[in-house]
Amino acid sequence: MNMIIAPSVLSMDFSKMGQQLEELNASKAEAIHFDVMDGHFVPNLTFGPDLLRGFRKASDKFMDVHLMVTDPAKFAETFIRNGANQITFHAEAVTEEEGVKLVEEIHKNGAKAGVSIKPGTGLDALKPYLEIVDTVLVMTVEPGFGGQAFMEDMMGKVRALMIYRDQRDLQFRIEVDGGINGETVKIARESGADMFVAGSYIFKYPKGIAAGVESLL
Ligand code: DX5
Ligand code: ZN
Numbered sequence: 001m002n003m004i005i006a007p008s009v010l011s012m013d014f015s016k017m018g019q020q021l022e023e024l025n026a027s028k029a030e031a032i033h034f035d036v037m038d039g040h041f042v043p044n045l046t047f048g049p050d051l052l053r054g055f056r057k058a059s060d061k062f063m064d065v066h067l068m069v070t071d072p073a074k075f076a077e078t079f080i081r082n083g084a085n086q087i088t089f090h091a092e093a094v095t096e097e098e099g100v101k102l103v104e105e106i107h108k109n110g111a112k113a114g115v116s117i118k119p120g121t122g123l124d125a126l127k128p129y130l131e132i133v134d135t136v137l138v139m140t141v142e143p144g145f146g147g148q149a150f151m152e153d154m155m156g157k158v159r160a161l162m163i164y165r166d167q168r169d170l171q172f173r174i175e176v177d178g179g180i181n182g183e184t185v186k187i188a189r190e191s192g193a194d195m196f197v198a199g200s201y202i203f204k205y206p207k208g209i210a211a212g213v214e215s216l217l
Contacts, residue, residue: 007199008202013203031063032055055083072089086111088116
């Protein structure tokens with residue numbers, strides 16, 4: 001699968017969002033990653049559907065919404081209505097029955113569906129979803145904050161997912177999120193990831209955002 005770079009809104013300079021969104025639009029990033037945190041599922045608060053609607057108005061990029069919330073089913077539809085192309089929820093936040101129902105609901109509302117696991121969660125939690133989701137998001141940091149160090153020991157999960165997918169001829173993307181930079185992107189790519197969220201690396205790249213995206217490809 002081709003590589004998709006998804007810069008994370010969490011690391012934008014919030015005093016220059018319009019300008020930085022223009023730079024993203026002009027870059028080779030195929031997606032924009034939108035981290036939604038509720039202060040319960042993770043110890044941080046970010047933004048909601050209204051900000052996403054603003055982004056949607058100003059960009060044609062694929063909006064990749066990562067719900068780090070305790071009750072993803074409550075919010076999925078609202079985010080889709082406001083411009084999400086993909087909704088990713090956490091396996092830890094739902095029962096198997098709720099999760100499967102949520103994937104169906106996301107698809108019914110016209111978006112792609114992703115499921116994510118935190119570093120401490122094993123692959124078993126993904127089993128109910130691998131045949132039905134479009135993306136599996138393997139967290140490579142503890143969710144909640146940008147700027148943390150990449151956890152290389154998560155690559156075992158990425159490798160196992162790639163093998164599982166290829167053996168069964170499934171189509172889901174394998175996305176990694178957290179600590180991606182010019183070095184770790186290679187490690188994740190070699191392990192089998194094909195979608196890469198990057199926050200601080202891209203927005204602090206000395207030659208600018210578009211060059212930062214390009215340096216990961
Ligand atoms: C962490 C978020 C990430 C974060 C990545 O909870 O899900 O998307 O913004 O940021 P960096 O690339 O700085 O680790
Ligand atoms: Zn994220």
